[in-house]
Amino acid sequence: MDDSQARKFQKDLNAGLVALVLLAVLERSTEDLYGYEIAKRLQRANQGEALFKEGTIYPVLRALAAAGLLTSRVVPSYAGPARRYYRITEEGRAMLRQWSDIWRQTRSFVDRFIEGTDS
Amino acid sequence: MSVNAPRSIDEYLKQLRSALSGEDAALIQDALYDAEEYLRAEVAAHPDRSEADVLELIASTYGAPEEVAAAYRDTEAKVKAALKPPAPPAAAQAGGLQRFFGVFMDVRAYTSLFYMLLTLATGIAYFTIVVTGLSLSVGFAILIIGIPFFLAFIGVTRVIALGEGRLLEAVTGERMPRRPVHPGPPASWLTRIADMLKDVRTWTTLLYMLLMLPLGIIYFTIAVTVLSVGVALAVMPLVAVAAHLGWAANATLFSDDASIGSFVLAEHSLLAALVLGVLGVLVVTLLMHLARGIARGHARLAKSLLVAPGA
Numbered sequence: 001m002d003d004s005q006a007r008k009f010q011k012d013l014n015a016g017l018v019a020l021v022l023l024a025v026l027e028r029s030t031e032d033l034y035g036y037e038i039a040k041r042l043q044r045a046n047q048g049e050a051l052f053k054e055g056t057i058y059p060v061l062r063a064l065a066a067a068g069l070l071t072s073r074v075v076p077s078y079a080g081p082a083r084r085y086y087r088i089t090e091e092g093r094a095m096l097r098q099w100s101d102i103w104r105q106t107r108s109f110v111d112r113f114i115e116g117t118d119s
Numbered sequence: 120m121s122v123n124a125p126r127s128i129d130e131y132l133k134q135l136r137s138a139l140s141g142e143d144a145a146l147i148q149d150a151l152y153d154a155e156e157y158l159r160a161e162v163a164a165h166p167d168r169s170e171a172d173v174l175e176l177i178a179s180t181y182g183a184p185e186e187v188a189a190a191y192r193d194t195e196a197k198v199k200a201a202l203k204p205p206a207p208p209a210a211a212q213a214g215g216l217q218r219f220f221g222v223f224m225d226v227r228a229y230t231s232l233f234y235m236l237l238t239l240a241t242g243i244a245y246f247t248i249v250v251t252g253l254s255l256s257v258g259f260a261i262l263i264i265g266i267p268f269f270l271a272f273i274g275v276t277r278v279i280a281l282g283e284g285r286l287l288e289a290v291t292g293e294r295m296p297r298r299p300v301h302p303g304p305p306a307s308w309l310t311r312i313a314d315m316l317k318d319v320r321t322w323t324t325l326l327y328m329l330l331m332l333p334l335g336i337i338y339f340t341i342a343v344t345v346l347s348v349g350v351a352l353a354v355m356p357l358v359a360v361a362a363h364l365g366w367a368a369n370a371t372l373f374s375d376d377a378s379i380g381s382f383v384l385a386e387h388s389l390l391a392a393l394v395l396g397v398l399g400v401l402v403v404t405l406l407m408h409l410a411r412g413i414a415r416g417h418a419r420l421a422k423s424l425l426v427a428p429g430a
Contacts, residue, residue: 041159054180054181055190058154062149062153081152081156088281
């Protein structure tokens with residue numbers, strides 16, 4: 001069994017979870033963050049094999065901003081192109097609360113079967 | 120990853136570009152911008168390692184060009200679906216008549232008409248900026264401030280190009296860049312100026328801004344003329360009814376000479392007024408279609424001049 005099946009499963013899971021994690025990171029942060037900073041925070045928090053490629057968070061950040069869940073501003077940088085800093089909006093916070101509830105419900109539901117607490 | 124894993128940022132961006140080939144030029148510009156932000160930050164964060172060493176690990180952190188390209192494609196498809204305003208109701212199966220008048224239900228027809236009116240103002244502003252900027256650049260060329268002034272001037276035109284693109288995307292839905300074009304790695308001022316002068320987009324942007332004055336005048340004139348003629352004709356039946364009821368029998372609005380208004384009043388012909396009214400509604404409807412078409416065509420023109428070709 002090659003691990004392409006495993007990768008596909010992980011990718012399907014990530015489809016919605018990356019957006020949830022990004023909202024959570026920005027809600028906890030006291031300052032605005034730019035893409036690279038967010039990517040590195042996720043990388044630090046993640047032990048072992050990366051759950052998703054850092055390149056995939058950028059389009060999600062743009063999608064969240066387009067949906068009004070994040071605002072952004074551009075700050076010039078010496079290291080390369082100007083950086084886009086993101087901050088969560090009130091709408092984003094409300095969405096995060098809602099999504100977190102859904103995630104908790106989903107997690108306990110799935111756990112019930114995987115951990116066998118329900119028989 | 121593959122045999123020809125990128126060994127430098129430029130190589131990575133080149134591969135990402137080719138992995139995205141066929142996608143919208145604006146999407147590619149955004150993706151390259153994001154990748155460049157990350158890659159340059161990553162290289163800067165590891166001053167002890169060479170660019171090639173850092174790039175070696177990129178496939179496992181940022182992702183290989185093909186993976187990143189796939190992520191942008193997926194997200195773009197979802198965002199496009201989510202942001203697209205609902206199609207005008209029943210436009211697909213509607214008959215010709217319904218489709219003709221359905222334009223009044225289309226938000227874009229109104230925004231397009233608004234854009235046509237706005238172009239006179241933006242056209243004058245852009246034209247003035249370019250003419251002033253170019254002539255001052257030439258004038259300052261013999262002084263030391265000539266070079267920074269020219270750089271700032273080109274910078275301003277790029278910001279305007281981005282803003283104009285955002286405006287046109289809002290008006291017509293044509294995908295435009297959401298990020299500015301990155302000026303490239305830090306380089307000396309002279310190289311930067313040389314690059315700017317060599318970049319065809321610098322000149323097409325200036326051309327677009329100059330073109331906006333005549334185009335703005337034409338769009339504005341069409342919009343105002345046709346709109347006022349159409350509305351004037353459309354309210355003709357109301358005027359006739361008012362005249363018929365004696366509310367406006369001696370309306371000073373219409374003189375005795377042979378204008379359409381006095382004709383209607385003189386003949387007291389409700390039928391003629393009705394025909395003119397229908398004609399007015401047709402004129403306004405046609406204008407809405409025209410506005411939508413012009414804005415769409417203009418967006419395409421803007422894209423070909425403001426967005427780097429094949430980017």
